[in-house]
Amino acid sequence: MRILVFNENHHELTRPEIAERYPLGIHGTVAAALAERLGPAAEIATATQDQPGYGLTPEAVDAADVLVWWSHLLHADMDDATVARLRRRVLDGMGLVVLHSGAGSKLFTSLMGTSCDRRWRHGEDRHLVWTVKPGHPIAAGIPQPLVIPHDEMYGEPFDIPEPDELVFISSFTGGEVFRSGACYTRGAGRIFYFGAGDQECPVYHQAEVQDVIANAVRWAAPTGPVGGHFVDAPSPVGWWER
Amino acid sequence: MRILVFNENHHELTRPEIAERYPLGIHGTVAAALAERLGPAAEIATATQDQPGYGLTPEAVDAADVLVWWSHLLHADMDDATVARLRRRVLDGMGLVVLHSGAGSKLFTSLMGTSCDRRWRHGEDRHLVWTVKPGHPIAAGIPQPLVIPHDEMYGEPFDIPEPDELVFISSFTGGEVFRSGACYTRGAGRIFYFGAGDQECPVYHQAEVQDVIANAVRWAAPTGPVGGHFVDAPSPVGWWER
Amino acid sequence: MRILVFNENHHELTRPEIAERYPLGIHGTVAAALAERLGPAAEIATATQDQPGYGLTPEAVDAADVLVWWSHLLHADMDDATVARLRRRVLDGMGLVVLHSGAGSKLFTSLMGTSCDRRWRHGEDRHLVWTVKPGHPIAAGIPQPLVIPHDEMYGEPFDIPEPDELVFISSFTGGEVFRSGACYTRGAGRIFYFGAGDQECPVYHQAEVQDVIANAVRWAAPTGPVGGHFVDAPSPVGWWER
Amino acid sequence: MRILVFNENHHELTRPEIAERYPLGIHGTVAAALAERLGPAAEIATATQDQPGYGLTPEAVDAADVLVWWSHLLHADMDDATVARLRRRVLDGMGLVVLHSGAGSKLFTSLMGTSCDRRWRHGEDRHLVWTVKPGHPIAAGIPQPLVIPHDEMYGEPFDIPEPDELVFISSFTGGEVFRSGACYTRGAGRIFYFGAGDQECPVYHQAEVQDVIANAVRWAAPTGPVGGHFVDAPSPVGWWER
Numbered sequence: 001m002r003i004l005v006f007n008e009n010h011h012e013l014t015r016p017e018i019a020e021r022y023p024l025g026i027h028g029t030v031a032a033a034l035a036e037r038l039g040p041a042a043e044i045a046t047a048t049q050d051q052p053g054y055g056l057t058p059e060a061v062d063a064a065d066v067l068v069w070w071s072h073l074l075h076a077d078m079d080d081a082t083v084a085r086l087r088r089r090v091l092d093g094m095g096l097v098v099l100h101s102g103a104g105s106k107l108f109t110s111l112m113g114t115s116c117d118r119r120w121r122h123g124e125d126r127h128l129v130w131t132v133k134p135g136h137p138i139a140a141g142i143p144q145p146l147v148i149p150h151d152e153m154y155g156e157p158f159d160i161p162e163p164d165e166l167v168f169i170s171s172f173t174g175g176e177v178f179r180s181g182a183c184y185t186r187g188a189g190r191i192f193y194f195g196a197g198d199q200e201c202p203v204y205h206q207a208e209v210q211d212v213i214a215n216a217v218r219w220a221a222p223t224g225p226v227g228g229h230f231v232d233a234p235s236p237v238g239w240w241e242r
Numbered sequence: 243m244r245i246l247v248f249n250e251n252h253h254e255l256t257r258p259e260i261a262e263r264y265p266l267g268i269h270g271t272v273a274a275a276l277a278e279r280l281g282p283a284a285e286i287a288t289a290t291q292d293q294p295g296y297g298l299t300p301e302a303v304d305a306a307d308v309l310v311w312w313s314h315l316l317h318a319d320m321d322d323a324t325v326a327r328l329r330r331r332v333l334d335g336m337g338l339v340v341l342h343s344g345a346g347s348k349l350f351t352s353l354m355g356t357s358c359d360r361r362w363r364h365g366e367d368r369h370l371v372w373t374v375k376p377g378h379p380i381a382a383g384i385p386q387p388l389v390i391p392h393d394e395m396y397g398e399p400f401d402i403p404e405p406d407e408l409v410f411i412s413s414f415t416g417g418e419v420f421r422s423g424a425c426y427t428r429g430a431g432r433i434f435y436f437g438a439g440d441q442e443c444p445v446y447h448q449a450e451v452q453d454v455i456a457n458a459v460r461w462a463a464p465t466g467p468v469g470g471h472f473v474d475a476p477s478p479v480g481w482w483e484r
Numbered sequence: 485m486r487i488l489v490f491n492e493n494h495h496e497l498t499r500p501e502i503a504e505r506y507p508l509g510i511h512g513t514v515a516a517a518l519a520e521r522l523g524p525a526a527e528i529a530t531a532t533q534d535q536p537g538y539g540l541t542p543e544a545v546d547a548a549d550v551l552v553w554w555s556h557l558l559h560a561d562m563d564d565a566t567v568a569r570l571r572r573r574v575l576d577g578m579g580l581v582v583l584h585s586g587a588g589s590k591l592f593t594s595l596m597g598t599s600c601d602r603r604w605r606h607g608e609d610r611h612l613v614w615t616v617k618p619g620h621p622i623a624a625g626i627p628q629p630l631v632i633p634h635d636e637m638y639g640e641p642f643d644i645p646e647p648d649e650l651v652f653i654s655s656f657t658g659g660e661v662f663r664s665g666a667c668y669t670r671g672a673g674r675i676f677y678f679g680a681g682d683q684e685c686p687v688y689h690q691a692e693v694q695d696v697i698a699n700a701v702r703w704a705a706p707t708g709p710v711g712g713h714f715v716d717a718p719s720p721v722g723w724w725e726r
Numbered sequence: 727m728r729i730l731v732f733n734e735n736h737h738e739l740t741r742p743e744i745a746e747r748y749p750l751g752i753h754g755t756v757a758a759a760l761a762e763r764l765g766p767a768a769e770i771a772t773a774t775q776d777q778p779g780y781g782l783t784p785e786a787v788d789a790a791d792v793l794v795w796w797s798h799l800l801h802a803d804m805d806d807a808t809v810a811r812l813r814r815r816v817l818d819g820m821g822l823v824v825l826h827s828g829a830g831s832k833l834f835t836s837l838m839g840t841s842c843d844r845r846w847r848h849g850e851d852r853h854l855v856w857t858v859k860p861g862h863p864i865a866a867g868i869p870q871p872l873v874i875p876h877d878e879m880y881g882e883p884f885d886i887p888e889p890d891e892l893v894f895i896s897s898f899t900g901g902e903v904f905r906s907g908a909c910y911t912r913g914a915g916r917i918f919y920f921g922a923g924d925q926e927c928p929v930y931h932q933a934e935v936q937d938v939i940a941n942a943v944r945w946a947a948p949t950g951p952v953g954g955h956f957v958d959a960p961s962p963v964g965w966w967e968r
Binding site for chain 1: 368370372373374375376386387397398399400404407408411412413417418419421
């Protein structure tokens with residue numbers, strides 16, 4: 001399995017306290033956690049928005065079975081052609097795991113078809129992640145609830161399509177709730193959105209959060225070849241008789 | 243529209259403080275609220291488990307377009323034949339609105355196929371009901387969030403099938419979450435489960451809770467005849483050519 | 485209820501045999517059928533892609549509760565800003581009924597998030613539309629199956645998200661199948677895709693096809709105000725306490 | 727992975743031409759196909775309704791990770807307590823793969839909550855199984871379409887809940903359609919219904935049909951322990967704080 005971890009990497013480069021919290025960048029922290037959990041069979045690469053082509057060159061993306069995504073402030077800066085190429089690869093079967101504020105990225109909103117708007121509050125809410133679909137592979141080994149001591153609040157209404165499978169629902173100190181673990185298939189690609197995490201809190205250093213991301217990567221990985229699933233073609237009577 | 247409101251009516255008959263809270267019974271309170279909201283076009287009847295045949299005679303049930311259901315302690319006392327008859331009518335197209343502890347009734351669990359088990363806590367949690375599907379007819383006019391000052395906690399994991407449409411998610415003082423507004427179609431019948439309410443709290447006297455129940459009754463009402471939708475019959479080639 | 489019927493109107497203006505089949509245009513035929521079925525309470529307007537602003541001016545669209553859509557060859561000619569405005573109104577709660585080749589429109593694909601690619605065959609297949617969700621309002625009064633004597637074949641795999649509710653599945657003479665009646669909610673808007681119909685066949689003159697479209701318009705109409713359902717805003721602790 | 731293949735085994739014991747078609751019984755044919763595809767890591771056992779306790783003793787069932795099910799005429803003969811025990815194990819996480827006429831079994835209908843009624847026709851329709859969810863693990867390697875030369879027709883409307891994921895739709899010579907590959911989660915258990923197959927046709931000898939069943943078994947296998955996922959228990963405030 002080949003995994004590409006993308007990070008906007010803007011906070012890390014511009015704010016010292018965040019660089020201190022995430023000395024490897026969020027991408028580096030997530031990549032290291034995946035390497036530890038998925039073992040040597042997983043090839044893990046990273047890409048950041050400050051790199052040429054955002055690090056999302058055709059070579060890099062075409063080599064990925066699963067793309068993990070974190071972005072926040074620079075959604076609008078990514079050019080539409082890159083987004084269209086990424087989206088096409090998801091529809092072709094590449095898995096996609098979108099974290100936290102990546103909900104607002106062009107890639108995720110273009111795959112959902114909705115605004116993905118939601119309430120939010122910077123701060124230090126206690127964030128409880130409840131498993132509502134026990135037995136789902138993404139919930140395997142995750143405590144009930146998963147307690148994140150401090151996190152940004154994301155709250156309903158969250159403008160997403162009805163998930164194909166809803167795995168987690170979160171609550172926050174302020175009483176808000178959030179569909180924080182949602183599975184989708186789009187085209188032949190599997191997509192998982194996970195709400196936890198913010199640059200202001202050490203959420204991605206928490207082992208149980210890392211477990212969820214690793215589970216999600218395994219779940220989202222394609223079980224067959226990427227591409228070739230759909231056609232837009234005339235089909236004469238009897239075409240399927242072989 | 244003909245509505246039948248069923249109540250176990252056990253607490254009202256056996257505990258004075260609950261009879262005082264609900265002098266009309268929960269069924270009477272709900273029926274009055276529906277009459278006020280649905281107007282004279284709605285014919286509203288009630289049935290209670292202490293009546294002969296639980297008040298759920300074939301005549302009463304066959305005359306109902308929508309059945310509203312509250313039960314709690316006496317689930318096991320209802321005979322299977324009555325439950326089978328009610329279930330058949332739901333599959334034929336009668337709407338069903340199940341309230342709170344009715345989740346554990348034979349009727350609801352036999353339609354869901356699952357245990358409908360859940361966490362719970364008697365007490366006086368602040369119960370916030372969040373609309374996650376704005377624009378849904380059952381959420382029309384409901385505040386975001388609906389605040390129920392005191393209620394029993396019901397918490398995840400709630401052993402229900404993935405809802406066809408999830409309208410409400412609740413949070414409680416203790417940090418628990420609950421899928422408290424869930425839509426299903428089973429056979430030709432529409433089913434709505436609403437988590438709010440307990441005999442220990444005056445929840446069904448709250449106008450906004452009554453609004454939800456009235457919206458749900460409108461949504462669950464059949465749009466055509468009840469029955470005749472499914473067949474289990476041999477069908478010769480060409481049977482559909484008329 | 486205010487309904488706007490949009491048609492690309494390209495075939496009618498460029499091919500005499502199609503102008504003869506649809507002397508009012510497909511939009512005019514559909515609008516007349518809706519007027520007959522929905523009565524005087526429905527205000528029905530039409531728009532065609534050859535008009536200034538495609539007839540889809542802000543005034544016209546902001547006055548619509550439901551948009552009915554037919555398009556085919558000129559999808560790429562519609563500018564992105566118009567599509568974004570239409571999409572925003574759907575997310576705000578305007579209903580959308582997309583017919584046949586409209587599946588490939590920018591509006592529909594941007595709401596689905598997928599390519600909406602599918603197999604197809606010009607020709608005269610016998611098209612059977614089977615109701616798989618009896619009791620659904622869109623299937624009310626529709627024969628089982630609805631027989632369209634001659635139609636273009638559209639076949640699986642159809643690259644759409646798993647429908648929230650699947651109402652119709654079609655089969656064709658050639659043995660292909662197609663999910664031809666699919667319900668979605670996106671944002672606060674209800675969307676129905678209906679596969680029947682082609683410019684080459686008189687499908688939209690068939691009464692039962694018109695019945696489906698009228699049912700779909702009723703189903704898709706918003707039950708409350710359009711807009712204001714979602715926020716993307718900071719929310720201080722306690723904001724919801726009133 | 728431990729797999730239990732159940733077969734009613736009534737036709738094989740009472741009709742020589744069917745014993746000739748399936749000399750190992752349908753259970754034996756399916757078990758051999760699974761053994762070939764899943765390799766030595768899979769422990770495969772069989773059970774038949776003519777055995778004591780239907781072969782579905784607590785020991786046999788508690789040792790199963792996935793149950794494969796075929797039944798037809800003797801649904802009513804199975805006692806409710808056995809069905810309740812099997813259903814409980816599915817909700818606890820055991821996978822279930824139900825074939826063809828097993829749709830009418832007490833086990834499947836009690837998990838679906840619906841009648842599972844459908845149209846049918848003994849005969850020799852050409853049965854085309856179309857993949858509508860390419861990329862789904864159950865469709866991996868399956869031809870598009872899978873052509874079964876002769877099979878019994880099963881047709882819509884099929885009284886099942888909206889599937890969590892719809893993988894296959896079939897068409898038949900007579901023009902009927904059928905949702906023939908449907909995924910559900912109930913409790914913590916994964917359930918797959920597959921429509922193909924009949925005692926009158928050699929369907930289960932066809933390699934591609936065997937491939938589907940093997941894929942389904944892999945998909946339905948639990949990813950964690952069976953049992954312990956749900957509680958029905960009072961939960962004091964703060965119970966989750968550790």
